[in-house]
Amino acid sequence: MSVRCQVTGKKPGYGNQVSHSNHRTRRRWLPNVQRHRYWLPSEGRWIRLRVSAKGMKTIEKRGIEAVVSQLRARGERI
Structure with a gap:
């Protein structure tokens, strides 16, 4: 993987x-990428995203x- x-598109720098x-x-x-679960109220379910710290702020x-x-x-x- x-x-x-997934949110900001950040990837490794060389x-x-x-x-x-x-x-x-x-x-x-x-990048500081972590798996994080978010509750999606419109669908009534949890989704799991791979997001960076900046993606979480976004x-x-x-x-x-x-x-x-x-x-x-x-x-x-x-």
């Missing part, structure tokens, strides 16, 4: 880890109903 936020001697190796920065701000309708318009399965 990919490390990707770059170099630079040591004190300026030796460079490839690394990646993972849901708090706009509401779960608006976010779910946007996800469905995008073609994401819930």
Whole structure:
């Protein structure tokens, strides 16, 4: 399963880890993605989403109903 936020679309960032001697190796920065259950009142059921911390803030701000309708318009399965 990919490390990707369903709400914001955040995914890993790639770059170099630079040591004190300026030796460079490839690394990646993972987003803070967690599985979270939300109650969907219109359908009377729980849904489970993989969301980042910023995605959780977005849901708090706009509401779960608006976010779910946007996800469905995008073609994401819930």
